[in-house]
Amino acid sequence: MTAGSPSTPATVALDRAGVPYTPHVYEHHDNATNFGEEAATALGLREEQVFKTLVVSVDGQLAVAIVPVANRLDLKAIAAAVGGKKATLADPALAEKRTGYVVGGISPVGQKTALRTVLDESALAYDSIFVSGGRRGFDIELAPADLVRVTNAVTRPVART
Template identity: 75%
Template structure:
């Protein structure tokens, strides 16, 4: 993997500071897009199973991050169990933006304003590298799953459902 060639974001700054290798990928974001992960996969010519979306949820009063392939949905019960909570629900988008410092559709699991407990779906281990948001719409980071976990202090669990 190479050093960044895309835009500088808190995610790329954090990865560079940690010495974690990644590859930056930019693509043209369309304002009409509503499924940002599917758009990234299509624009970058990737399998949707290898592109992961970052979702912020509230679990027993705390914000947490679940990262799942764009082909699946976040199983909120599984996320709650993974973080030791009784239940979880998707966070209000404006709260997610304030706490992470990113806009919806560009929320990166890396370099968040407030570091949140992070859980990566176990299917990430099927790939040498996966793609996650780089911190803005139209910008993804290609990174090894183990390096993503190192950068976020995260864990893995079965989080995705069809």
């Protein structure tokens, strides 16, 4: 475990896989509803470099989309990226049950059930990106290639403005 890092299933999975990361803890406000924007603001980062983890249902099968908090998820693009026809955001209770994380703290890493994962290709423009570390108020910084490797993700253009 990296010094100063909370232990979450995400950090445990990264440590087990030997993936280097930097933990970033910030104060989460209970009234916050846009968790990605809150993280970007609290950490002093551009929203294009902070990514949100969204659980979607594609033709009845759950998948994960990782997109910049500055953008929205293109539902048609995520459906196509996983070989499906129609995508909707998953029910929050189901997303929490399947990932083992709470909404606003869903990490793409260390989920209870490994889901098909798509990382927006814009991540590849950065040396490192920020994703949820597995709880509200905790992000992890890592190389996009390491995130792809540890989640078995594919990269596709799935974000839109």
